[in-house]
Amino acid sequence: MLVILCIKFEKTMNTKQTIAVIGATGNMGSGISKSLSKGNYRLLLFANQLSKLQTLEAEILEINPSADIEITACPTESSWEADIIILAVPYAVQQQIAQKIKEVANQKIVISIANPLNETYDGLVTAPNTSAAEELEKLLPNSKVIKAFNTVFAPDFTQPIIAGSQADAFIAGDDQDALQTVNELVITAGFNPIIAGGLHVSRTLENMSLLLIQLNMKNNYNWLAGWKILHQ
Amino acid sequence: MYDVFFQKFNQKIPLTEEEENFVKNYLSPKKLRKRQYLLQEGDVCKSIAFVEKGSMRSYLVDPDGQEHITAFALEGWTIGDLSSFHSEQPTTQSIDALEDCELVLISKSAHDELLRTMPKYETYIRLLITDAYVALQKRTLNMISMSLDDRYKAFIDIYPSITQRVPQHMIASYMGLSPETLSRIRNRINTSK
Numbered sequence: 568m569l570v571i572l573c574i575k576f577e578k579t580m581n582t583k584q585t586i587a588v589i590g591a592t593g594n595m596g597s598g599i600s601k602s603l604s605k606g607n608y609r610l611l612l613f614a615n616q617l618s619k620l621q622t623l624e625a626e627i628l629e630i631n632p633s634a635d636i637e638i639t640a641c642p643t644e645s646s647w648e649a650d651i652i653i654l655a656v657p658y659a660v661q662q663q664i665a666q667k668i669k670e671v672a673n674q675k676i677v678i679s680i681a682n683p684l685n686e687t688y689d690g691l692v693t694a695p696n697t698s699a700a701e702e703l704e705k706l707l708p709n710s711k712v713i714k715a716f717n718t719v720f721a722p723d724f725t726q727p728i729i730a731g732s733q734a735d736a737f738i739a740g741d742d743q744d745a746l747q748t749v750n751e752l753v754i755t756a757g758f759n760p761i762i763a764g765g766l767h768v769s770r771t772l773e774n775m776s777l778l779l780i781q782l783n784m785k786n787n788y789n790w791l792a793g794w795k796i797l798h799q
Numbered sequence: 800m801y802d803v804f805f806q807k808f809n810q811k812i813p814l815t816e817e818e819e820n821f822v823k824n825y826l827s828p829k830k831l832r833k834r835q836y837l838l839q840e841g842d843v844c845k846s847i848a849f850v851e852k853g854s855m856r857s858y859l860v861d862p863d864g865q866e867h868i869t870a871f872a873l874e875g876w877t878i879g880d881l882s883s884f885h886s887e888q889p890t891t892q893s894i895d896a897l898e899d900c901e902l903v904l905i906s907k908s909a910h911d912e913l914l915r916t917m918p919k920y921e922t923y924i925r926l927l928i929t930d931a932y933v934a935l936q937k938r939t940l941n942m943i944s945m946s947l948d949d950r951y952k953a954f955i956d957i958y959p960s961i962t963q964r965v966p967q968h969m970i971a972s973y974m975g976l977s978p979e980t981l982s983r984i985r986n987r988i989n990t991s992k
Contacts, residue, residue: 581839648830674827674909709824
C-alpha cells in the first residue's frame with residue numbers, strides 16, 4: 568500500500584509554546600529538557616524527586632541563562648498549562664501518567680518516546696500489531712499522539728553529530744499540524760527530522776530502537792549511536 | 800474545567816448530557832498565566848478561546864509602536880482573531896492574559912468537525928457570532944454618534960465589573976482615548992452624580 572504524506576510547512580511560530588516534560592530528570596528527559604531549553608519554548612519540568620529537578624534546573628540555567636523553565640510539582644497541572652506534553656518515561660509509566668492527565672491533555676500534542684523493551688532486552692512487550700505510541704493513543708483518543716525521540720539515545724542530545732554525520736530522528740503521527748510542530752522540536756534538539764509516516768509506523772521505529780540498543784550493547788557504542796538514512 | 804463554558808452554551812441552546820460529552824471530545828483546557836501570550840502577531844489564530852476564569856485582551860500595535868486594545872474577554876466571553884481563524888492567514892493582533900486564566904480552546908479542525916457533525920454547535924456559533932456582530936455594530940455607532948461621557952457610561956453599563964478588573968489606561972486604549980481624557984470623563988461623571 569503506497570501512502571503519500573503531504574506536509575504543509577509553515578514558518579516557526581512567534582507565540583512561545585509551553586511544553587510539559589514529564590520525567591524530566593531521567594536520562595532522556597534531561598537530554599530533551601536541556602536541548603529544548605535553547606528554543607522559543609517555556610518548559611515545565613516534572614519528575615518525582617524535587618532535589619533532582621533542582622539540579623536539572625541549575626544545569627539548564629548554566630548552559631542557557633535565559634532559558635524559560637520552571638520545575639513543577641504535579642504532572643496534571645503542568646499538562647493543563649502545556650500546549651505540548653512529552654512523556655519522557657518508560658512504557659509502563661507512560662500508560663500510568665496517561666490515565667492521570669487524560670482530561671487536561673485533550674486535543675493537545677502528546678509525545679511518546681518510550682521503547683517498550685522486555686526485561687532481557689531481546690524483544691518488545693507490545694504485540695507486533697501495535698506499539699507504545701498506539702497504546703498511548705488508546706488511552707488518549709482525543710490527543711494528538713506523536714512518536715518522537717525514541718530512536719536516539721540520551722548522550723546523542725549532547726552530541727547529535729556522530730562520526731561526522733547529524734543523526735536522523737524519526738517522527739510518526741497522524742495529525743499533520745502536530746507533525747509539523749514536533750518537526751520543529753527535533754530541529755531545536757539538534758537532530759535531522761524525518762517524518763516516517765502515520766502513528767502505526769511507530770511499530771517500525773520501536774523495533775529500530777530495539778535493534779540499535781542490542782547493537783550498542785554488542786559493539787560498545789557507549790550509547791553514542793543513532794540512525795542515518797543515506798540517499799541521493 | 801468546562802462549567803462556565805457549558806452554562807453559556809446551554810443558555811444559547813440546551814444540550815443533553817450526552818451532547819455535552821460529545822462536545823467535550825473537541826475541547827482543549829489550557830491554563831495561561833498573567834501576561835502570557837495566547838497568540839502573537841504574525842501567527843495564525845488556530846483556536847478560539849473561551850474564558851472559564853480570568854481575563855484576556857486582544858490588541859494591535861500601530862506603526863508608531865502604540866498599542867491599541869481591540870477587545871477584552873472576562874469569564875464567559877470568547878476571544879480570538881476571527882479573520883485569521885477563518886482564513887488561516889497570519890493575525891495582526893496579539894492576545895494575552897490580564898490575569899491568570901483558565902481557558903477552553905477550540906481549534907479550527909475541532910470547530911470544523913463540530914460544525915459538520917453537530918447542528919446544535921452550528922446554532923451556538925451562529926448565536927455567538929450574531930451577538931458579537933451586534934456588539935461590534937453598537938460599538939461603532941456609539942463611537943460615531945455619542946459624546947465621550949455617554950460612550951463611557953454605555954460601556955460601563957454593559958460591563959459593570961470591568962473597571963475593577965482592567966487598568967484604566969487599558970480601558971482608555973480600548974475607547975481610543977488617552978488615559979488623561981478618560982480620567983477627565985470619569986471625574987465629570989462622578990461629580991455630576
